[in-house]
Amino acid sequence: MRENEKLTSNVDWLLLIAYFVILTMGVMTVYSTGYDKETSSFFNFTGLYGKQVMWICISLFLGLLVFLIDSEIYRKFSIPIYIFTLLLLIVVLFTPPINGARAWLGIGPFGIQPAEFAKIGTAILLASYVDKINIRQQTMTNVLICLAIIAIPMMFIILQPDAGTFVVFTAFFFVLYREGVTFDPLVLTFINMFPGMKFKKTWIGTHFIPLLFVLVFISVFTLFMSKTTFDIASLGFYEIPSVVVIIFSYFIIALLFYLIGRNFVDSRSRKKFVIVILLTFSLFSLLSASISTVFNSLQKHQKNRIELLLDLNEEDQRDGEDYNRNRAMTAVGSGGLLGKGYNKATLSSVKSKHVPESETDFIFCPFAEEWGFVGTAVLMGLYLFFLLRIINIAERQRSTYNRVYAYSVGMILFYHFAINIGMNIGLVPIIGIPLPFFSYGGSSMMSFSVMFFILLKLDSQRRDTLF
Amino acid sequence: MxxxxxxxxxxxxxxxxxxxxxxxxxxxxxxxDQWKLRAQEIAEKRKYIVPPRAAMFDRNNKKVVSNKAYYNLMFVENDIKDLDTVAFAKLVGMTVDEVKKRFIDIREKEGYFKRKDGKRIPNYQPVRPYAFLKELTADEIAKIAPNLDKFPGFYEQVTSMRDYPYAGGANILGYLSEVNQNEIDEDRFYRSGDNIGKAGVEKFYEKELRGRKGVKYIVTSALNNVIESYANGKYDTLAVQADPLTLGMDITLQVYGEQLMQNKMGCIVAIEPSTGEILAMVSSPSYDPNLFVGRSNISKNYPILVNDPKKPLFPRPLQAEYPPGSIFKLTQALIGLQEGVITPNTSFPCNKSLVGCHNHPDARNVSQAVQMSCNPYFYGVTRKIIQQGKSRNNFIDAEIGLGIWAKYLHSFGLGIQLDADISGLRSGLIPDPNYYNNLFPSKKRPYGKHRWAFSTIRSNSIGQGEVKLTPLQMANLAVIMANRGWYITPHIVKSVGENGPLPQFKVKHKTMVDAENFAPVIEGMRMAVNEGGGTARLARIDGITVCGKTGTAQNPHGKDHSVFIAFAPMDNPKIAIAVFVENSGFGGTWAAPIASLMMEKFITGKISDPSKEKYILDAILE
Incomplete structure (x- = not known):
C-alpha cells in the first residue's frame, strides 16, 4: 500500500480549490462588514473577523482529521452518529432560548448549533440505508424508513424552532428521487382508496419530489410577490387572500387539462381521467394553502425579531414590514456594475445597521454592494461550478452509499445557496439560513467543512469500493 | 426506468x-436605478450648519449685540446605564421627582403631526439625543461637566445665543426666538429649532443677519448616527456668517437716555438730521435685552413683562400716538408762511376769549409767537390756512382749506406711516376732509359733509383735538426744522456690512415749505430756549445754541404730558430730538431739560451742569 500517495493523489483538486476560493471571499467579506478605518487591519483578530479566522482554522483542522480517518468508519458507525446528533437535538430543547429559539448548545460565544450537525448524521444514515435497499423491489417499509430518517430530526428542529434548517432538510427528498425511492406506494394507496381506481403506477408518485418542488416554488413565489393578499383597489371592497387566487388559477389549469385531454382519452378511461385531475387539483390546492399559512407565520416571526433589534425611524417605517427584504435589496442593487469598492459598503456595514445580520444571513449584501454585478456574477459562477462539480462527483461514485452521501451534500449546499441568495435579492421569503463557507458562524462553518471533507475523502477512496 | x-x-x-x-x-x-436612489434616500442625509448670527456695532464701533456660547445637557436614553438619580439630581440642582418628571416631559413632548389628518404621532426614540437641560451658561455647565463621566449617556453640547454687553436698546434691537410652523412653511431656509428675529432690528434685518447655512452631506446609520462624510466632503459647503450691521445708534447716548427716563414713563427719540440715523430711541419703562436670550428665558420673562401694567414691551416711540401739543404750532407757522396767509411780521393779539393762554406780552411777529407759544396767535394762523376764502360757502371753504393743510402735514411725514427699518410703526393722525365727513362724535352733533368748518376743528391749531403724532414723527419734525425743509426717513441701521444703508434711506424727502420760510420759526425756537420769556429756558446749554419748542399735551385721563422737540446747534445741526414724558405737566419742566442733557451728552460727551442731571435722575414721575 502506498499510503501517503493515496491520501492526496485521488483528491478532487478543482473542488478543493473552489472551496478555498469561496472561503477566502467569505472571510474577506466578514472583515469588510466590520471594517473601521481606525482599528481595522488584517492582523487585528479582535472582533468577528478574528473569530471567523479561528472558526476556519478549527474547521480546516477537523477537515484534516476527517481526511486522515478511513471513510469506512462513517458507514460502520452511521447509526450511532445519527443517534448522537439526535440526542444533541433533544438536549438543546432544554436550554434557555436565545432570540426566541432554543438552537444553541454550549457556553457564550462558543456555542454550537446541533441542527447543523444533524445534517451530517442524517446524510450518513440515509446513505447507508438506501445502499441496502434493492431499488427494484422496494417496499412500503423502505419508503417509510427513508422518510423517518429525514423526518425525525426535522421534527426536533421545528420544535426549536428553526424554520430555515427545517426547510433545508427537504433537500434529502431530492436525493431519494435520484435514487429512485418512489412515493408511488403512498400515492397509489391514497388514490386507490377511491372507488373505481386501480392504478399500478402513477406519474405523480414517480416524480413526486420535483413536482413538489415546483409546486412549493410557484406557491411561495406568487404568495411572496403578492404579499399575502391581492388588493383589488379598483373594486375597493374586497381583499382577496392570494391563496384563493392561486387555487383559482389551479382550477383554470385543471379545466384546460380536462378540455384538451379528454380528446385523447378513450371513453372507458374518461371517468378515471376526471378523478385524476380532480385529485391532483385538490392535492395542489391543499399544499398551496398549507404552504401559505406556514410562510405567513414564518415571516411574522422574522419581523418581530427585527423590531426587537431596531427602533425604526420615520424613513425606516416606510420600509415597514418588509424592512429586511427592502434594505437587503437596496444594498445589493446599489452596488451597481462595479460596486462601491472593498470596505466601502455604506448600507450593509455592521456599524451602519441598515441591513440587519449583514455578517451572517445577509452577508451577500455587503459583498454585492462592494463588488457590484462583476463580483456577484463571479460568485454565482463559483457556486454553480461548485454544486455541479459535486453532482458530477456523485455520479462517478461506484457505490450507492457514496453517491447518496454526495447528493445529500450537494443538495443541502444547493438549498442554502438558493434560499440565502434568493432572500438577499428578494425572490425568497426571509428564512434565516447561512450562505455556505461564506457567512460568519462557527457551527455552519464547521458542519459544512466536515461534510465537505467527508465527501472529498469518500471520493478519493472511491476506487477502494468493491462491487 | x-x-x-x-x-x-x-x-x-x-x-x-x-x-x-x-x-x-x-x-x-x-x-x-431604483435601488441606488433608495440607497441615497436611506443613508445619505444633509445636515445644515447654522452660522453664528451677524453681530451689531453702534456708530462708534462698540459691539452692541454679539454671540455667546451656551450649553445644553444632552442625553441618549439607551446609553444611560444604572443612573444614580439621587446623585444626578444633586448635580443638576433638582429634586429626584423633578428629574423623573423632566424625563417624562421630554418623552411626551416628542412627536409630530400627520399631514393627512393632523393626528399626533409620538416619536420619542431612546437612541436619539435630547436636551435634558437647555441653555446653561458657562458657569452653570462648569459645575456639571466635570462630573458627567459618572453618568454615561449624558454629555454637553455647545450652542450660540445672543449676548448684549449693554443692557440698553431692547426695543430697538428686538430679540430672537424659535421659528414657528408658519415661518417654516413660508421660508424654506428655516428648519424646526432654528431661531428667527421676532422684533426690532433682529426682525427687520433677518435676511441680512442670518447668513448662509452650510450643508454637510453625511452617511448615516439606521439609528441616524453619522458614520462618515459623503464623498469625503466634496460637496459640502461652509456656513457663512453675515457681515455685521452698523447701527446709527450711539449706545452711550441710548443707555444715558434710559437712565434719564428711569422712574418716568415716556420716550426719547434722537436723530442725526443730516442722515436720518436714529441716535437713540428710549422707551420707558424698558427691559434688559438679556432677559430675552434663549427659550427658557423668554418663556420665563415674557409673561412677567407682558402683564406689567407699565407695559415695558410696548414700543412707545413707534406705536404710542399722542396729541403733540404746542410743538404742532411750528407746522402751523410754516404752512401759514408758505401759503402766504401770514408774513413773518404778522401779529395776532393774545385774545384769551378765543382760546386759553398763559400770561405773556402780545406776539408782534412769528418768532415771538413761537418763543412764547401764544395759543390765540396760532388759532389765528390756522384759521387763515383753513378758511382762505376760496369758496363763498364757509363749509366748502373749510373743506378746501383742510385739504391743503393735510397735504402739507403729510409732506412732513405726519399722519402717514414712515418707511423706517423697524416694523410696527403707527402713522399718527392728521385729519383730512374725509375724516370729518365720516366722523360722528355723537348723535346730537354729527359732523358729516359740509357740516364742519374751522370753528369746529380749531383745537388742532395748537396740537390738540384730533391730531396725533408718534414720538418718532415728533423727532422727525425736529429733523425737518434742523434741515430747514427736508428729511431722510429715520432709520436704525447705518450700514449693512460695508454697503451703507438700504437705498430708501439715501433719498431726501422735501417738505412743501421752502427753506427761507423756516428762518423766522427757527429764530422763535432759538428764542424759546435762549431768550428771556421763552418757554424752554431749562433746555439752554452753555456754548451751544439750542433751538426748541415745548409742548403740553392735554391728557383727559390725568396730568398733562410734557413734550419737547429741539435740535442743536442752530447752524449745522448735529442732533434733533423729541422727548415725551407722560403725566408730568408742562413741557418746559421735564421734557426740555432731558432733551438738553441728551444733546449736550451727544455733542460734547459730558454734562456741564450736574445739578440739572441730578434734578432729572431724582425725579419720580410715575
Missing part, C-alpha cells in the same frame, strides 16, 4: 436557479 437520467432533472434545477438569480442580479445592479 432509467434512474441515471434523473441527474439531468437535478442539474437543470440547479442551473435554472443559477441563471435566474444571475439575471435578477444583473437587472437589480445594472439596469434598475
Amino acid at each position: 432509467n434512474l441515471n437520467s434523473r441527474k439531468y432533472v437535478i442539474i437543470i434545477f440547479i442551473s435554472i436557479i443559477g441563471i435566474v438569480y444571475t439575471f435578477r442580479l444583473f437587472h437589480m445592479q445594472v439596469i434598475d
Whole structure:
C-alpha cells in the first residue's frame, strides 16, 4: 500500500480549490462588514473577523482529521452518529432560548448549533440505508424508513424552532428521487382508496419530489410577490387572500387539462381521467394553502425579531414590514456594475445597521454592494461550478452509499445557496439560513467543512469500493 | 426506468436557479436605478450648519449685540446605564421627582403631526439625543461637566445665543426666538429649532443677519448616527456668517437716555438730521435685552413683562400716538408762511376769549409767537390756512382749506406711516376732509359733509383735538426744522456690512415749505430756549445754541404730558430730538431739560451742569 500517495493523489483538486476560493471571499467579506478605518487591519483578530479566522482554522483542522480517518468508519458507525446528533437535538430543547429559539448548545460565544450537525448524521444514515435497499423491489417499509430518517430530526428542529434548517432538510427528498425511492406506494394507496381506481403506477408518485418542488416554488413565489393578499383597489371592497387566487388559477389549469385531454382519452378511461385531475387539483390546492399559512407565520416571526433589534425611524417605517427584504435589496442593487469598492459598503456595514445580520444571513449584501454585478456574477459562477462539480462527483461514485452521501451534500449546499441568495435579492421569503463557507458562524462553518471533507475523502477512496 | 437520467432533472434545477438569480442580479445592479436612489434616500442625509448670527456695532464701533456660547445637557436614553438619580439630581440642582418628571416631559413632548389628518404621532426614540437641560451658561455647565463621566449617556453640547454687553436698546434691537410652523412653511431656509428675529432690528434685518447655512452631506446609520462624510466632503459647503450691521445708534447716548427716563414713563427719540440715523430711541419703562436670550428665558420673562401694567414691551416711540401739543404750532407757522396767509411780521393779539393762554406780552411777529407759544396767535394762523376764502360757502371753504393743510402735514411725514427699518410703526393722525365727513362724535352733533368748518376743528391749531403724532414723527419734525425743509426717513441701521444703508434711506424727502420760510420759526425756537420769556429756558446749554419748542399735551385721563422737540446747534445741526414724558405737566419742566442733557451728552460727551442731571435722575414721575 502506498499510503501517503493515496491520501492526496485521488483528491478532487478543482473542488478543493473552489472551496478555498469561496472561503477566502467569505472571510474577506466578514472583515469588510466590520471594517473601521481606525482599528481595522488584517492582523487585528479582535472582533468577528478574528473569530471567523479561528472558526476556519478549527474547521480546516477537523477537515484534516476527517481526511486522515478511513471513510469506512462513517458507514460502520452511521447509526450511532445519527443517534448522537439526535440526542444533541433533544438536549438543546432544554436550554434557555436565545432570540426566541432554543438552537444553541454550549457556553457564550462558543456555542454550537446541533441542527447543523444533524445534517451530517442524517446524510450518513440515509446513505447507508438506501445502499441496502434493492431499488427494484422496494417496499412500503423502505419508503417509510427513508422518510423517518429525514423526518425525525426535522421534527426536533421545528420544535426549536428553526424554520430555515427545517426547510433545508427537504433537500434529502431530492436525493431519494435520484435514487429512485418512489412515493408511488403512498400515492397509489391514497388514490386507490377511491372507488373505481386501480392504478399500478402513477406519474405523480414517480416524480413526486420535483413536482413538489415546483409546486412549493410557484406557491411561495406568487404568495411572496403578492404579499399575502391581492388588493383589488379598483373594486375597493374586497381583499382577496392570494391563496384563493392561486387555487383559482389551479382550477383554470385543471379545466384546460380536462378540455384538451379528454380528446385523447378513450371513453372507458374518461371517468378515471376526471378523478385524476380532480385529485391532483385538490392535492395542489391543499399544499398551496398549507404552504401559505406556514410562510405567513414564518415571516411574522422574522419581523418581530427585527423590531426587537431596531427602533425604526420615520424613513425606516416606510420600509415597514418588509424592512429586511427592502434594505437587503437596496444594498445589493446599489452596488451597481462595479460596486462601491472593498470596505466601502455604506448600507450593509455592521456599524451602519441598515441591513440587519449583514455578517451572517445577509452577508451577500455587503459583498454585492462592494463588488457590484462583476463580483456577484463571479460568485454565482463559483457556486454553480461548485454544486455541479459535486453532482458530477456523485455520479462517478461506484457505490450507492457514496453517491447518496454526495447528493445529500450537494443538495443541502444547493438549498442554502438558493434560499440565502434568493432572500438577499428578494425572490425568497426571509428564512434565516447561512450562505455556505461564506457567512460568519462557527457551527455552519464547521458542519459544512466536515461534510465537505467527508465527501472529498469518500471520493478519493472511491476506487477502494468493491462491487 | 432509467434512474441515471434523473441527474439531468437535478442539474437543470440547479442551473435554472443559477441563471435566474444571475439575471435578477444583473437587472437589480445594472439596469434598475431604483435601488441606488433608495440607497441615497436611506443613508445619505444633509445636515445644515447654522452660522453664528451677524453681530451689531453702534456708530462708534462698540459691539452692541454679539454671540455667546451656551450649553445644553444632552442625553441618549439607551446609553444611560444604572443612573444614580439621587446623585444626578444633586448635580443638576433638582429634586429626584423633578428629574423623573423632566424625563417624562421630554418623552411626551416628542412627536409630530400627520399631514393627512393632523393626528399626533409620538416619536420619542431612546437612541436619539435630547436636551435634558437647555441653555446653561458657562458657569452653570462648569459645575456639571466635570462630573458627567459618572453618568454615561449624558454629555454637553455647545450652542450660540445672543449676548448684549449693554443692557440698553431692547426695543430697538428686538430679540430672537424659535421659528414657528408658519415661518417654516413660508421660508424654506428655516428648519424646526432654528431661531428667527421676532422684533426690532433682529426682525427687520433677518435676511441680512442670518447668513448662509452650510450643508454637510453625511452617511448615516439606521439609528441616524453619522458614520462618515459623503464623498469625503466634496460637496459640502461652509456656513457663512453675515457681515455685521452698523447701527446709527450711539449706545452711550441710548443707555444715558434710559437712565434719564428711569422712574418716568415716556420716550426719547434722537436723530442725526443730516442722515436720518436714529441716535437713540428710549422707551420707558424698558427691559434688559438679556432677559430675552434663549427659550427658557423668554418663556420665563415674557409673561412677567407682558402683564406689567407699565407695559415695558410696548414700543412707545413707534406705536404710542399722542396729541403733540404746542410743538404742532411750528407746522402751523410754516404752512401759514408758505401759503402766504401770514408774513413773518404778522401779529395776532393774545385774545384769551378765543382760546386759553398763559400770561405773556402780545406776539408782534412769528418768532415771538413761537418763543412764547401764544395759543390765540396760532388759532389765528390756522384759521387763515383753513378758511382762505376760496369758496363763498364757509363749509366748502373749510373743506378746501383742510385739504391743503393735510397735504402739507403729510409732506412732513405726519399722519402717514414712515418707511423706517423697524416694523410696527403707527402713522399718527392728521385729519383730512374725509375724516370729518365720516366722523360722528355723537348723535346730537354729527359732523358729516359740509357740516364742519374751522370753528369746529380749531383745537388742532395748537396740537390738540384730533391730531396725533408718534414720538418718532415728533423727532422727525425736529429733523425737518434742523434741515430747514427736508428729511431722510429715520432709520436704525447705518450700514449693512460695508454697503451703507438700504437705498430708501439715501433719498431726501422735501417738505412743501421752502427753506427761507423756516428762518423766522427757527429764530422763535432759538428764542424759546435762549431768550428771556421763552418757554424752554431749562433746555439752554452753555456754548451751544439750542433751538426748541415745548409742548403740553392735554391728557383727559390725568396730568398733562410734557413734550419737547429741539435740535442743536442752530447752524449745522448735529442732533434733533423729541422727548415725551407722560403725566408730568408742562413741557418746559421735564421734557426740555432731558432733551438738553441728551444733546449736550451727544455733542460734547459730558454734562456741564450736574445739578440739572441730578434734578432729572431724582425725579419720580410715575
